[in-house]
Amino acid sequence: MTQHGIEHLFTDTVRDTMGSGVYGDWRSIQNADAVPLAFGFPYPESLPNGELVSAAESLLAAEPDRALQYGGGDRAAGLRDVIVDRARDRGIDCSTDAIHLTNGATRAIDTVCRVFLEPGDEVVVEAPTFMGALGIFRNHGATVTGVDVDEEGLDVDALAEDLAARAERGAPGPKLVYTIPDFQNPTGVTMATDRRELLLDLAETHDFVVLEDDPYGRLRYDGVDRPPLKALDSADRTVRINTFSKTIAPGVRTGWIVADERTAAQFDRIDAGGEPSFTRGLIDTYCADGRLDRAVSRLCEGYEERRDRMLASLDAYMPPDVGWSEPSGGFFVWIEFPDGTDTEAMLPEAIDAGVTYLPGSFFYAGDDGDRFARLSFSHAAPAAIEDGIEALARTVSDGVPSTDGRLGRGR
Structure with a gap:
């Protein structure tokens, strides 16, 4: 029937x-x-309406036959170099091969899920956390577990106790731990440096990926910057997400992932063609001469x-x-x-x-x-x-x- x-x-x-x-x-x-x-x-x-108009005019004048073509021109290709330089400013040593560009940060989270998650895998999140990420994890059939947040960010000690108890009884651990360590959405708190270090130790001991989402890290108004998880990570356990939405404009819809080169290659393969070449060239042009x-x-x-x-x-x-x-x-x-x-x-x-x-x-x-x-x-x-x-x-x-x-x- x-x-x-x-x-x-x-x-x-x-x-x-x-x-x-x-x-x-x-x-x-x-x-x-x-x-x-x-x-x-x-x-x-x-x-930055006027500066983006100026950047678009400069881009089209410099690359009239390539700026709007598939793949774009040299300016589009150059955006990875911009991102590498900005990563190094935060203490992250990476190459352009470690960068995967995406159509925004939520697309980046989705791409990470496509590479790492099978239905039924567990994702540990901060409680509370970014509601968009919760929806993405559910869309991939993941089991989502929350760990409390306090004034110093994710309660990593509570996570450590839970993981140790699981290991003792032979229960599986999470595949991913998702965190927004700087000016967390929605609480605004920032994770303490010693908690960052412990989280990375736990990732290696209990074999999970740390998914570091950092849309706000450049927007500090008080105090001293804390090192990104990716900058502290010597074991390549951290996959880092960032975006230009908060520092240029949400409408440019351009984010990126930083990972080890082998993992980034899988993002490139799974998410091929996910970012607009014209926008890449526009951002590269806009970022010239210290404008960003x-x-x-x-x-x-x-x-x-x-x-x-x-x-x-x-x-x-x-x-x-x-x-x-x-x-x-x-x-x-x-x-x-x-x-x-x-x-x-x-x-x-x-x-x-x-x-x-x-x-x-x-x-x-x-x-x-x-x-x-x-x-x-x-x-x-x-x-x-x-x-x-x-x-x-x-x-x-x-x-x-x-x-x-x-x-x-x-x-």
């Missing part, structure tokens, strides 16, 4: 996940008439002002039993409300009051995060950020039960 439609031909993984939310569902919040603290978008004035470095310096000034306004506003308006992270860089502040708060249920009231955010439950693999929320200071103007925080504080004061105030005025 012929079945109607084609849904019965979907893969098991697609059928198993059809009822779950997907990365992008939250974009409906974008249309709300409210201060947008939900989005990890750059603020509009930061986008100057742009990052300006970005840091703009984001620092917004972060400081958000933290000051939280301190001024929030009830004393609400806590929050105090990031040294990146885009996000993580809010912790008292027990009994449901930030997903509270969101419509917040929008009516004049502010949007993302509920904490979006960032967990399990049924957690109800009393947390992510705020982004990257997109709105400083004055609007203060208005948004005041609106959120009114919403909280009207609807959140009082507690003993154990969180204090920040964390």
